[in-house]
Amino acid sequence: MAQIKQQLLRAIALAAALSLHALAQDPGPAVYPEPKATPLISVGEIKPQKIDEVQDLLANTWGNPGQRNGKGKTYPAQGLRSDGEVPDSPWYENRQASRRRSIPELVRGPGTSNAPSLEGPWVVVSAKAEGVMPGFVIRDVRGRRYVLKFDPPAYPELASGADMVGSKFFHALGYYVPEDYIVYFERRRLKADTAPQNHAAPREKDIDAALAFLKRGSNGRYRALASFFLEGKLVGPFRFNGTRPDDPNDTIPHEHRRELRGLFVFCAWLNHSDSKSGNTLDTVVTKDGISFVKHYLIDFGGALGSGSIGKKSARDGYEYLIDPAPSLTQLVALGFYVPKWARVRQSKSPAVGRFEAEAFEPEKWKPFVPNPAFLNRLPDDTRWAARQVAAFTDDEIRAMVEAGQYTDPQAVDWITKTLIARRNKIVSAYLKGAASTR
Amino acid sequence: MPPCVGEEPRPNPVLAAQQSRPPELEVDEAPALERALKASEEFLKVLSQGYNGFRPKIGGMVPTSGLAIGPEFVRRDIAQGQVLLRTSARVSYRRYSLFDAEFALPRLGGDRMFVNLLGTYRNLPQLLYFGQGPHSSQRDRTDYRLEDTSAELTAGARPLKRIRLGGTASYLRVNVGPGTLAQVPSTERAFTPATAPGLDRQGYFSIVGGFLEVDYTDLPGSPRSGGIYSARFRNYVDQRSGLPSFRRLDVDLRQYVSFFSSQRLIALRAYSTLTDASARRPVPFYLQPTLGGPDTLRGFRPFRFYDNNLVFFNAEYRWKFASSFEMAVFGDAGKVFDRRSRLNLHGLKASYGAGLRINAVQNVFMRVDLGCSHEGCQVWLRLNNSY
Numbered sequence: 001m002a003q004i005k006q007q008l009l010r011a012i013a014l015a016a017a018l019s020l021h022a023l024a025q026d027p028g029p030a031v032y033p034e035p036k037a038t039p040l041i042s043v044g045e046i047k048p049q050k051i052d053e054v055q056d057l058l059a060n061t062w063g064n065p066g067q068r069n070g071k072g073k074t075y076p077a078q079g080l081r082s083d084g085e086v087p088d089s090p091w092y093e094n095r096q097a098s099r100r101r102s103i104p105e106l107v108r109g110p111g112t113s114n115a116p117s118l119e120g121p122w123v124v125v126s127a128k129a130e131g132v133m134p135g136f137v138i139r140d141v142r143g144r145r146y147v148l149k150f151d152p153p154a155y156p157e158l159a160s161g162a163d164m165v166g167s168k169f170f171h172a173l174g175y176y177v178p179e180d181y182i183v184y185f186e187r188r189r190l191k192a193d194t195a196p197q198n199h200a201a202p203r204e205k206d207i208d209a210a211l212a213f214l215k216r217g218s219n220g221r222y223r224a225l226a227s228f229f230l231e232g233k234l235v236g237p238f239r240f241n242g243t244r245p246d247d248p249n250d251t252i253p254h255e256h257r258r259e260l261r262g263l264f265v266f267c268a269w270l271n272h273s274d275s276k277s278g279n280t281l282d283t284v285v286t287k288d289g290i291s292f293v294k295h296y297l298i299d300f301g302g303a304l305g306s307g308s309i310g311k312k313s314a315r316d317g318y319e320y321l322i323d324p325a326p327s328l329t330q331l332v333a334l335g336f337y338v339p340k341w342a343r344v345r346q347s348k349s350p351a352v353g354r355f356e357a358e359a360f361e362p363e364k365w366k367p368f369v370p371n372p373a374f375l376n377r378l379p380d381d382t383r384w385a386a387r388q389v390a391a392f393t394d395d396e397i398r399a400m401v402e403a404g405q406y407t408d409p410q411a412v413d414w415i416t417k418t419l420i421a422r423r424n425k426i427v428s429a430y431l432k433g434a435a436s437t438r
Numbered sequence: 439m440p441p442c443v444g445e446e447p448r449p450n451p452v453l454a455a456q457q458s459r460p461p462e463l464e465v466d467e468a469p470a471l472e473r474a475l476k477a478s479e480e481f482l483k484v485l486s487q488g489y490n491g492f493r494p495k496i497g498g499m500v501p502t503s504g505l506a507i508g509p510e511f512v513r514r515d516i517a518q519g520q521v522l523l524r525t526s527a528r529v530s531y532r533r534y535s536l537f538d539a540e541f542a543l544p545r546l547g548g549d550r551m552f553v554n555l556l557g558t559y560r561n562l563p564q565l566l567y568f569g570q571g572p573h574s575s576q577r578d579r580t581d582y583r584l585e586d587t588s589a590e591l592t593a594g595a596r597p598l599k600r601i602r603l604g605g606t607a608s609y610l611r612v613n614v615g616p617g618t619l620a621q622v623p624s625t626e627r628a629f630t631p632a633t634a635p636g637l638d639r640q641g642y643f644s645i646v647g648g649f650l651e652v653d654y655t656d657l658p659g660s661p662r663s664g665g666i667y668s669a670r671f672r673n674y675v676d677q678r679s680g681l682p683s684f685r686r687l688d689v690d691l692r693q694y695v696s697f698f699s700s701q702r703l704i705a706l707r708a709y710s711t712l713t714d715a716s717a718r719r720p721v722p723f724y725l726q727p728t729l730g731g732p733d734t735l736r737g738f739r740p741f742r743f744y745d746n747n748l749v750f751f752n753a754e755y756r757w758k759f760a761s762s763f764e765m766a767v768f769g770d771a772g773k774v775f776d777r778r779s780r781l782n783l784h785g786l787k788a789s790y791g792a793g794l795r796i797n798a799v800q801n802v803f804m805r806v807d808l809g810c811s812h813e814g815c816q817v818w819l820r821l822n823n824s825y
Binding site: 187205206208209211212213313314315319321322323326327328330331334335338342343 | 513514515516517518519698699700701702755756757758759760761762763765767
């Protein structure tokens with residue numbers, strides 16, 4: 001008995017010592033005086049930067065870029081208002097959670113006034129450079145440019161629907177996203193660019209070759225997502241760690257931005273596992289005579305149940321692309337260890353792909369590539385994000401899903417119900433005890 | 439929690455960072471590794487997608503050829519995908535060569551019908567031959583040159599989404615000559631026309647036939663469920679070589695069964711080639727079905743067993759253990775036999791092994807199989823799925 005007492009006392013003493021040590025290390029949540037709004041500094045020459053996807057994958061899988069929380073160090077989110085909210089900036093704009101929008105406004109998203117004109121042909125300026133599915137850059141008769149993206153042939157409406165719905169949600173959550181439009185067109189709408197200076201333009205036969213693999217609707221028309229070109233000069237993607245050296249306004253390491261840490265929760269909600277640097281884009285825009293870099297999220301064709309070139313793999317959202325520990329477990333278990341995500345019921349609709357809420361655990365969700373900002377998230381960051389997610393009602397979610405223009409009503413039902421269930425899990429995980437859903 | 443009155447506020451790192459920003463900002467240059475990777479990706483993109491219809495073609499020859507490579511010209515865009523033109527020339531490092539040209543109308547009648555005309559020339563100078571029947575010996579390994587030229591017209595229909603049927607008509611000319619492998623004797627030195635039927639004659643055959651295929655798998659190239667059942671009948675009529683005419687039926691049954699989830703599955707295959715040849719009127723050895731190699735019995739050398747008929751079975755248990763990676767353990771069993779009446783399960787030769795498959799774009803693009811049998815172990819590196 002005396003021995004047990006002694007061990008108990010030792011354990012208590014050890015716990016107390018550890019707590020004191022932790023307190024000494026952790027200064028607690030940082031609260032700064034409200035900084036005055038720092039005026040944006042006009043940027044000089046900014047050259048487009050490219051981020052190689054393979055290098056990005058390897059660097060984030062095997063390395064730890066940026067300043068990381070852990071090992072006795074805690075970096076709270078920076079650049080916040082004194083109430084902990086994220087200020088409006090070229091990165092983020094407070095929307096649904098703080099300035100509620102009507103359903104038509106949510107569905108309108110970043111805009112609906114720049115749909116490709118049907119008054120003339122769409123000139124194919126170039127082939128789509130990024131992404132795995134074929135696509136074109138087109139110019140309509142008004143000179144506006146769009147990226148035209150198609151669905152995988154076996155999964156009509158899958159990628160275009162996910163892209164459209166994703167852009168509406170991420171916009172409502174506060175991010176800058178492109179204006180997307182679902183378009184239907186006949187082959188004759190597309191014309192090759194015959195301008196002699198455009199040597200890279202696909203020819204008519206190249207357009208035929210790209211379209212030959214696509215599925216047409218019963219009316220003979222192709223369905224695609226037309227993504228309106230972003231305003232300003234395109235200067236490449238941003239990284240989720242560090243700052244952009246040629247941008248004088250980019251002073252907060254990205255892994256410490258709450259809007260990028262909290263993005264984890266939004267990506268988990270919408271199952272946007274392809275949330276990597278390659279799906280971001282910086283542009284230089286000019287407002288009131290000041291040129292500055294604006295930061296966009298682009299390409300949501302890998303959100304919801306879509307894997308862009310087909311339905312998502314069952315492990316998407318549950319394992320990284322390179323994830324040694326679970327891979328080794330499944331290798332040596334000869335496949336007899338069946339994770340829950342591999343057993344859950346999925347929709348049979350090809351427009352939905354693989355998207356479910358049953359196995360979803362918000363804090364265990366994973367994108368393809370480890371993300372420094374996501375991995376730096378602290379409870380303050382996830383609570384902030386969960387409050388944004390909780391701000392969407394069931395009716396609002398349904399209306400935004402319907403913006404994907406799915407022909408199968410069961411697809412709309414499935415996606416809506418899944419998003420509602422995932423929202424509830426997020427609220428439960430991060431806002432315990434708070435009023436959750438409406 | 440605002441700072442207490444009179445308390446010195448903690449320094450704000452954001453403002454500090456803005457103030458300490460160097461006056462001259464540098465462009466974010468990509469590191470050398472990143473630039474090299476980008477360049478190699480661009481190069482691979484050109485390799486795979488081609489330029490003006492031209493691209494390199496890798497593999498696609500018989501086992502034992504070694505790595506084959508050559509140019510291919512493909513146009514799938516003519517008349518909005520209604521016409522396909524393709525031609526390729528490949529040479530392997532063991533000097534196997536293949537030239538082919540194809541003209542196809544793949545989407546006739548609103549995708550319900552198709553016509554395909556294919557011409558092929560092959561020169562395969564080191565094909566292995568061990569003798570006739572299931573009891574041939576490894577020690578009798580020889581090699582021969584097979585040079586064949588064929589032209590085949592196929593016309594078919596897709597009456598239902600998952601069913602293809604049609605007919606074929608072709609002409610085949612076969613020349614057999616001495617092999618070029620230095621380590622083994624050439625076939626004509628070790629065998630006679632009695633033990634290698636057709637060895638002394640070149641073959642000229644006209645072939646007509648038909649086929650039926652039912653495919654209800656979920657993913658072409660790497661199915662997780664469903665089945666593919668096909669039967670192909672061909673009537674070989676000797677034209678002027680004095681070799682026996684014969685009829686041949688190939689039946690290929692594949693079934694894919696996922697259990698618990700699509701991450702793991704059992705893939706089964708039963709294959710049989712039956713001919714109406716007999717011991718007195720055998721099929722020329724170079725047209726006989728063969729057993730052994732990466733697609734039949736993986737624990738045996740390629741072309742290990744020749745005879746008029748064959749049957750074999752494959753069973754694989756496959757499980758995905760990581761994104762893009764799949765393991766498999768397998769067992770193969772099969773035999774060759776001279777008369778079709780001997781189609782049964784007696785005397786099957788067995789092999790077993792394990793393999794790793796690498797997927798890209800939901801298709802197996804490379805597999806490494808290790809197959810073992812009582813004749814030893816074989817390692818296969820192939821750019822396709824096993825079945």
